[in-house]
Amino acid sequence: MKSNLAIKVNHVSKTYDNGVQALCDFNLEVKEGEVFTLLGENGAGKSTIIKILTTLMDKTSGNIEIFDCDIKRDVNSIRKQMACVFQYTSMDMFLSLEENMLLQSDLYHMPKDEAIKRMKMLVDMFDLNSYCNRPVQTFSGGVKRKLDIAMTLMSNPKILFLDEPTVGMDVHSRNALWDMVKKIKKDLGTTIFLTTHYLHEAESLSDTVCIMNKGKEVIQGSYEELKELLNTSVIEIKLNQANVSDIVNRLKQEFGNIEITIRDKKIMIKNQKERFHSLMKYLIKNNVDLYSIGFVEPSLEDIFIQVMQGGLKWKL
DSSP: OOOSEEEEEEEEEEEOTTSOEEEEEEEEEEETTOEEEEEOOTTSSHHHHHHHHTTSSOOSEEEEEETTEETTTTHHHHHTTEEEEOSSOOSOTTSBHHHHHHHHHHHTTOOHHHHHHHHHHHHHHTTOGGGTTSBGGGSOHHHHHHHHHHHHGGGOOSEEEEESTTTTOOHHHHHHHHHHHHHIIIIIOOEEEEEOSOHHHHHHHOSEEEEEETTEEEEEEOHHHHHHHHOOOEEEEEESSSOHHHHHHHHHHHHOSOOEEEETTEEEEESOGGGHHHHHHHHHHTTOOEEEEEEEOOOHHHHHHHHHTTOOOOOO
16 A cells, blocks of 8 residues: 655664764654655764665665665665755756756656756746856856756656755845745645755744754654644743843843843743743833843754753654
8 A cells, every 4th residue: 555655764774884873773754745854963864864865875774665665676766756956066067057957857868848848847937037048157056056956856856855955055045945945845746855954944844854863863743743842931032232141140140040042132031931920020120121022932943952952852
């Protein structure tokens, strides 16, 4: 019976020839048509599992199925269903956008008419019409990345691997690529497997997030599910004054050992829901130039930090 899973990883381990174990009994599940994001600190094993899933490296043990096909036994079939975009662009800088895309279609032995039709659809979809006949070397970094992704979609893959695609991009280019990812999911129905160091990016794009640490999956679920597991309340205080650190020190003196962090010049206080009114009265009484105070949902960054500190665990 066919499942609705694009990827199923069961108890996979990987030990390199030098004895380093990169993956240890690793598990994950990716549903068809979703944006799945894998998070972890450097050295967590993200690159290793990406290389294994994209058939660039063999696992040591365990089982992997991609669209119900065994990754070892059906490797040729699986490769035809996937496309990969790594951190560095892979195109001919002296060719035009159209030439690069048609060259990509040649690699997959696509009929000429089909390739041109597919190219025009992707160019329209990602608003690249004004770049069609220009050499790639004249493009900005953001446009090059959009073209890189559009090229990989020429083969109409069922799953697209994006390995830190926005590294080094400015904010405008990053937002444009986020829109591109959303279009790929919505309009093409492609399953997207994403790795990123930008937690806000993962929070904005992902249907499912998996956080891994030291070669193991620690927690996996939707952002909403992960927030429920964290089970914490956060009071956010925005000030109209610059001396945020001074206010933090005064709050600690007044309320004792409370967990306070500063994020973007905002004061974040965890697990002090019962002190909300006391905090507000203290700030008003002491003439603190207060812009706003209220509760906010924990961010993916809060969840990630908690996982890395060992305070949040989950079992598949």
